[in-house]
Amino acid sequence: MNIHDKKVKKLEELANKIRQDIISMLLEAGSGHTAGPLGMADIFTALYFHVLHHDPKNPLWEDRDRLILSNGHICPVRYVTMAHAGYFPLKELKTLRKLGTRLQGHPEREKLPGVETTSGPLGSGLGQSAGIAYAAMMDKKKFRVYCIMSDGEQQAGNTWEAAMFTADNKLNNLTAILDRNNIQINGMTEDVMPLEPIREKYEAFNWHVIEINGHNIEEFVDAVEEAKAIYEKPTIIIAHTIPGKGVPEIEFDYQWHGKPPKLDEAKRFLDQLRTIGGKIKSEHQ
Amino acid sequence: MINQKAKLVPDLFDKSKLEMIPTRNGYGKGLVQAGEKDERVVVLCADLAESTRSHWFREKFPERYIEMGVAEQNMATIAAGMANYGKIPFISSYAAFSPGRNNEQIRTTISLNNLPVKIGGAHAGISVGPDGATHQALEDIALMRVQPRMTVFVPCDAIESQKATVAAARLPGPVYIRFAREKTPVFTTEKTPFKVGRAEIFKTGDDVTILSCGPLVYEALLAAKNLEKEKVSVEVINNHTIKPQDEKTIVNSVKKTKALVTVEEHQVMGGMGSAVIEMLAKKYPIPVEMIGVEDRFGESGKPDELLEKFGLTHPHIMRAVKKVLKRKKD
Numbered sequence: 001m002n003i004h005d006k007k008v009k010k011l012e013e014l015a016n017k018i019r020q021d022i023i024s025m026l027l028e029a030g031s032g033h034t035a036g037p038l039g040m041a042d043i044f045t046a047l048y049f050h051v052l053h054h055d056p057k058n059p060l061w062e063d064r065d066r067l068i069l070s071n072g073h074i075c076p077v078r079y080v081t082m083a084h085a086g087y088f089p090l091k092e093l094k095t096l097r098k099l100g101t102r103l104q105g106h107p108e109r110e111k112l113p114g115v116e117t118t119s120g121p122l123g124s125g126l127g128q129s130a131g132i133a134y135a136a137m138m139d140k141k142k143f144r145v146y147c148i149m150s151d152g153e154q155q156a157g158n159t160w161e162a163a164m165f166t167a168d169n170k171l172n173n174l175t176a177i178l179d180r181n182n183i184q185i186n187g188m189t190e191d192v193m194p195l196e197p198i199r200e201k202y203e204a205f206n207w208h209v210i211e212i213n214g215h216n217i218e219e220f221v222d223a224v225e226e227a228k229a230i231y232e233k234p235t236i237i238i239a240h241t242i243p244g245k246g247v248p249e250i251e252f253d254y255q256w257h258g259k260p261p262k263l264d265e266a267k268r269f270l271d272q273l274r275t276i277g278g279k280i281k282s283e284h285q
Numbered sequence: 286m287i288n289q290k291a292k293l294v295p296d297l298f299d300k301s302k303l304e305m306i307p308t309r310n311g312y313g314k315g316l317v318q319a320g321e322k323d324e325r326v327v328v329l330c331a332d333l334a335e336s337t338r339s340h341w342f343r344e345k346f347p348e349r350y351i352e353m354g355v356a357e358q359n360m361a362t363i364a365a366g367m368a369n370y371g372k373i374p375f376i377s378s379y380a381a382f383s384p385g386r387n388n389e390q391i392r393t394t395i396s397l398n399n400l401p402v403k404i405g406g407a408h409a410g411i412s413v414g415p416d417g418a419t420h421q422a423l424e425d426i427a428l429m430r431v432q433p434r435m436t437v438f439v440p441c442d443a444i445e446s447q448k449a450t451v452a453a454a455r456l457p458g459p460v461y462i463r464f465a466r467e468k469t470p471v472f473t474t475e476k477t478p479f480k481v482g483r484a485e486i487f488k489t490g491d492d493v494t495i496l497s498c499g500p501l502v503y504e505a506l507l508a509a510k511n512l513e514k515e516k517v518s519v520e521v522i523n524n525h526t527i528k529p530q531d532e533k534t535i536v537n538s539v540k541k542t543k544a545l546v547t548v549e550e551h552q553v554m555g556g557m558g559s560a561v562i563e564m565l566a567k568k569y570p571i572p573v574e575m576i577g578v579e580d581r582f583g584e585s586g587k588p589d590e591l592l593e594k595f596g597l598t599h600p601h602i603m604r605a606v607k608k609v610l611k612r613k614k615d
């Protein structure tokens with residue numbers, strides 16, 4: 001399923017709106033993560049509005065594609081995208097992190113149907129994805145499993161235990177997506193605990209590796225299609241992303257990993273996003 | 286009556302005069318102090334330097350700070366190796382991950398090896414707040430206290446945290462110290478006694494004993510003060526060392542009061558209160574009420590909202606006191 005230019009532009013505009021809603025939502029919550037969610041907005045938009053076979057009105061449909069978010073702290077981008085896709089009303093976004101909410105600070109499977117797994121503690125998503133993929137193969141199910149991971153999580157041993165299992169079992173129904181944004185809490189990943197060469201690591205673990213610009217929806221969709229055609233191996237898409245993408249003053253800055261914007265910041269960020277939004281529209285016209 | 290020997294702050298119940306500091310800050314300061322005293326002290330941290338306040342040690346002793354990345358299991362084993370060689374490693378993360386994730390590594394490579402690795406677990410309890418259940422460690426005391434050789438501290442404020450951290454560095458074996466994220470009242474002073482394995486009587490009383498640990502000790506004192514108005518005389522004990530347990534102080538107190546309420550920000554099952562009643566069932570059985578989290582996970586919310594919702598604030602403690610007093614009479 002190739003994606004035509006017109007749809008790409010539409011998705012880019014939507015991703016921009018999703019970024020704006022992430023900012024508003026975090027401002028309202030008063031805590032939460034900014035950099036990762038903004039960086040993954042394009043991929044989440046492409047997933048929910050082009051790639052995934054899913055039904056927002058029936059989130060537990062048994063043949064749905066499974067989207068596992070291993071790095072649970074970027075859940076704001078998932079919540080906002082799900083709301084836009086029709087899983088729940090947009091106004092519920094205001095409840096993020098508040099008492100009684102379904103939108104927990106880190107996503108919980110039982111609270112919000114559709115988030116698939118409870119996550120936050122890093123390094124546990126790939127194993128769960130492989131478990132789902134393995135079980136689905138046992139039952140000859142056709143759906144696909146997508147697992148989003150962060151680069152910080154590549155430092156956790158469990159990730160590599162799961163990577164070994166996935167390749168050993170040739171789980172070609174699983175596609176991993178790595179948010180390669182180069183930041184974590186204490187600084188840049190290559191300063192904290194270097195991951196490179198990450199591509200070669202996965203290749204050595206018998207994975208098929210595709211590298212893309214994580215802000216290019218077309219490249220992402222092509223990579224997803226390529227993964228479907230690889231039979232002998234699982235595929236990982238290394239998505240090079242910019243943390244804080246769309247808000248130039250915070251892009252690449254690891255200090256925005258885990259804090260929300262304050263009121264004046266949020267206003268500026270929203271302005272900056274709207275300006276970019278305008279550009280997307282005018283390019284389209 | 287407030288125990289004068291406890292040397293608590295003078296304006297104990299004047300919230301406007303109490304300093305509010307999170308207990309994890311005491312860990313950060315204690316690390317620096319321990320590092321100054323003993324150059325074998327090293328600090329390992331799994332990508333949470335500021336949250337655990339380990340960055341203060343990193344600033345002072347960069348060559349003795351070791352960055353682990355997001356790898357708590359590896360952190361425990363590296364620390365075990367360093368202790369095996371002769372260093373005194375402190376490992377810093379959130380309690381949900383250390384000792385939450387690396388429990389077996391701690392058990393075999395640290396406790397069974399009998400090595401002096403000190404585990405600093407930050408962001409314990411539901412008062413972590415909006416991050417939600419995944420990050421609110423409520424099982425860590427239970428995990429750590431069942432390991433042979435492990436000493437377990439749950440300090441009640443930032444000053445006691447610092448003392449516990451410094452004491453941990455001097456102990457020959459493994460130690461777990463639990464910290465909270467939120468700012469809580471600083472109500473002890475430098476002069477407040479802190480001895481490993483000795484519970485401190487903060488307030489004396491005759492009708493009922495409250496044993497507590499962590500920042501909730503302050504809530505226990507508030508409950509005791511309010512109950513005085515109702516002519517109930519409450520003894521409040523700060524049981525900061527869960528293990529080894531101060532049997533003498535605890536048994537002596539309940540021999541006098543013949544009723545006990547335990548208070549902690551942890552699962553009731555397996556926590557500080559459990560440890561106490563396991564002992565009392567043999568030594569001096571009496572009616573007990575337990576305040577803690579009742580076999581469920583936490584959730585997102587503001588810290589004070591959650592403490593209230595989970596029944597951990599002083600009005601709930603007062604209710605438990607009345608309940609246990611009734612049982613004592615029956």
Ligand SMILES: Cc1ncc(C[n+]2csc(CCOP(=O)(O)OP(=O)(O)O)c2C)c(N)n1
Binds near residue numbers: 121183
């Ligand atoms: C097992 C575990 N250890 C520590 C943490 C605390 N933590 C949360 S996010 C994070 C940084 C990880 O880097 P990354 O996921 O790449 O962050 P981002 O790119 O979104 O800023 C850490 C250490 C955690 N959630 N889980």
Ligand SMILES: [Mg+2]
Binds near residue numbers: 150179184
């Ligand atoms: Mg990252």
